[in-house]
Amino acid sequence: MHVPSSDSGINNKSITVTGYPGDKPSGTMWSDSGTTYDVSTRTFKHNADTMGGQSGSPICFYSGSTYGYQSIGIHIAGANDDTYNVGRRITKTLFDWLVNQGYVTQ
Known part of the structure; x- marks a missing residue:
């Protein structure tokens, strides 16, 4: 696993969130891109367009040919006023x- 561990390694990253938004036809997968900002120890904000139903969706960035696409977070919430979204950082812990738990294999 190679995940950026520093705040600066996650801040201002071009990211993609892919999931199943509740405002789209049932069972259809959608993606949107955005940028990360306001990084803290466990979370960061991002401005990719999301909708209810996408909690748990991976937040990925492309890190180049060595590692390819990496998940740096899990989409967990949107602001009530639709001004930002929140991702849970994927830390080593x-x-x-x-x-x-068996959710990921190495």
Whole structure:
């Protein structure tokens, strides 16, 4: 696993959120792109367009040919006034927990 661990490694990243928004036809997958900002220890904000139903969707960026696409977060919420979205950072601790739960394989 290679995930940017520093705040500066995640801040101002071009990202894509892919999931199943509730305002689209049932069972259809949609993606939108945006940028990360306001990075904290466990979360960051992003401005990709999302809708209810997309919580749990991966937040990915392209890190080049060595690592390809990487998930740096999990979409967890949008602001009530639609001004921003929140992602949960995938830290080593969270990654290890996901592996131990069987959600991710190495």
